[in-house]
Amino acid sequence: xxxxxxxxxxxxxxxxxxxxxxxxxxxxDIAAHAGTNPVVVRRVLGNLRxxxxxxxxxxxxxxxxxxxxxxxxxxxxxxxxxxxxLAAPQIDDTAHGCSVEHALYDRVSKVMAxxxxxxxxxxxxxxxxxxxDSAD
Amino acid sequence: xxxxxxxxxxxxxxxxxxxxxxxxxxxxDIAAHAGTNPVVVRRVLGNLRxxxxxxxxxxxxxxxxxxxxxxxxxxxxxxxxxxxxLAAPQIDDTAHGCSVEHALYDRVSKVMAxxxxxxxxxxxxxxxxxxxDSAD
DNA sequence: ACTCCCGTAACTAGAGAAGTTACGCGATTC
DNA sequence: GAATCGCGTAACTTCTCTAGTTACGGGAGT
Ligand code: FES
Ligand code: FES
Numbered sequence: 001x002x003x004x005x006x007x008x009x010x011x012x013x014x015x016x017x018x019x020x021x022x023x024x025x026x027x028x029d030i031a032a033h034a035g036t037n038p039v040v041v042r043r044v045l046g047n048l049r050x051x052x053x054x055x056x057x058x059x060x061x062x063x064x065x066x067x068x069x070x071x072x073x074x075x076x077x078x079x080x081x082x083x084x085x086l087a088a089p090q091i092d093d094t095a096h097g098c099s100v101e102h103a104l105y106d107r108v109s110k111v112m113a114x115x116x117x118x119x120x121x122x123x124x125x126x127x128x129x130x131x132x133d134s135a136d
Numbered sequence: 137x138x139x140x141x142x143x144x145x146x147x148x149x150x151x152x153x154x155x156x157x158x159x160x161x162x163x164x165d166i167a168a169h170a171g172t173n174p175v176v177v178r179r180v181l182g183n184l185r186x187x188x189x190x191x192x193x194x195x196x197x198x199x200x201x202x203x204x205x206x207x208x209x210x211x212x213x214x215x216x217x218x219x220x221x222l223a224a225p226q227i228d229d230t231a232h233g234c235s236v237e238h239a240l241y242d243r244v245s246k247v248m249a250x251x252x253x254x255x256x257x258x259x260x261x262x263x264x265x266x267x268x269d270s271a272d
Numbered sequence: 273a274c275t276c277c278c279g280t281a282a283c284t285a286g287a288g289a290a291g292t293t294a295c296g297c298g299a300t301t302c
Numbered sequence: 303g304a305a306t307c308g309c310g311t312a313a314c315t316t317c318t319c320t321a322g323t324t325a326c327g328g329g330a331g332t
Contacts, residue, residue, distance in 0.1 A: 005290075011244070015236050026308065037291055042309065059299025062308045075244070086222060086251075100151050103271035107262055108147070108211070115222075115255045122247045135239035141321075162277065173322055178278065195330025198277045 006044050009034055010078050011128070013045065014053070018070035018132040024063035044082065051081035070132070076124035085116060142180050145170055146214050147264070149181065150189070154206035154268040160199035180218065187217035206268070212260035221252060 013030055017023075027038040027045070034041070045064055048054045055067045066073070149166055153159070163174040163181070170177070181200055184190045191203045202209070 011240055012237060015240055028308085038308090039292070039311090040290065042311090043290095046310075056309060057299080058297075058307090058309050060301060060307045062299070064309095075247075099271040100268065101148060103267050104147055104151055107267060107270070111211075111255070111258045111262075114258060115251060118254050119247070119251045122250060126243055126247075131239055131243060132236065134243070135235040164277085174277090175280090175323070176321065178280090179321095182279075192278060193330080194276090194278045194328080196274095196276045196332060198330070200278095 004084065005036075006047075006082050007079065007084065009036065009041070009044050010048060010082060011075065011131075013041070014048075014066075014070075014073065014078060014128045015131045015135070017064075017066050018073075018128045021066050021070055024057070024061070024065050026063045030064070047083075048078065048081045051077065053077055053081060070129040071127050073128050074124045075126045075128070075131075076120050078128075079120065079123050086119060140220065142183075142218050143215065143220065145172065145177070145180050146184060146218060147211065147267075149177070149200075150184075150202075150206075150209065150214060150264045151267045151271070153200075153202050154264045157202050157206055160193070160197070160201050162199045166200070183219075184214065184217045187213065189213055189217060206265040207263050209264050210260045211262045211264070211267075212256050214264075215256065215259050222255060 012034060013025075016033075017025065027041045030045075031038040031041045045054055045056070049056055049067075053067055053073055054064055056062070056064050148170060149161075152166075152169075153161065163177045166181075167174040167177045181190055181192070185192055185203075189203055189209055190200055192198070192200050
């Protein structure tokens with residue numbers, strides 16, 4: 001597991017859930033399946049809950065469930081839920097007032113923002129249901 | 137300085153060089169200007185030298201110089217010289233043979249590759265000379 | 273010869289992410 | 303209503319990656 005395993009974990013879990021949208025899954029089971037820790041699962045899936053993709057239930061027979069049908073959840077939804085912008089401004093924003101650095105920052109930031117939009121747009125073209133189907 | 141300060145340092149330095157393409161600059165001076173260490177400068181600029189963007193000269197009055205006119209060096213050239221792919225496959229490629237994970241990896245990889253191409257294409261539209269001019 | 277600057281290796285230090293432990297809370301079950 | 307089970311969250315520990323640093327060798331000028 002290297003960087004950004006959060007996205008990997010989230011997509012993997014949701015793909016599984018797309019198989020049986022109404023079933024309830026426990027953090028421990030998901031963690032065991034993904035080879036990680038229940039707390040890590042709760043952390044990642046907690047972000048998806050805040051974004052309204054999942055609901056969690058406490059109590060004796062609690063667990064995780066999809067908040068809406070799998071065909072209404074796109075990869076972009078998941079990506080945005082975990083707020084990791086891939087195309088973050090790669091230039092440090094400590095503008096020294098210097099015009100060269102400022103021009104550089106402006107230019108690169110603009111490109112990055114456009115790329116970020118492209119990424120989101122492309123991710124939004126695929127739902128987790130399609131992932132499930134293409135896997136079969 | 138956070139992640140990817142290498143790209144920042146490289147672009148900054150090249151933008152400066154675009155002002156006086158024939159002047160010779162020492163690692164120590166560049167480092168002092170950028171608030172870092174001469175060795176770091178040599179490391180980063182070494183990549184640009186391997187990519188044919190810069191030439192370095194040893195000896196008593198050595199230093200760094202542009203290898204070609206600034207209007208022939210694009211931001212994409214610099215980005216590619218430091219081989220940091222922003223849109224690296226974010227999913228761990230340890231394919232467990234599992235069909236769901238495989239389908240997921242394929243899909244995300246394809247999107248990432250497309251985004252990477254978009255990024256390079258957009259970066260190639262700007263030369264370091266244009267950065268210099270827009271700064272002025 | 274001497275000096276200056278690049279090239280490179282090896283080590284240190286710091287930031288960031290994941291993994292781990294621990295405990296409180298609510299809901300279910302009996 | 304007491305016990306159990308699973309989530310929520312905080313605090314700590316690794317682990318990894320990057321930048322920063324020190325050190326030394328070699329070539330090109332003077
Ligand atoms: S610090 Fe302003 S351009 Fe270098
Ligand atoms: S391991 Fe979960 S889909 Fe294969």
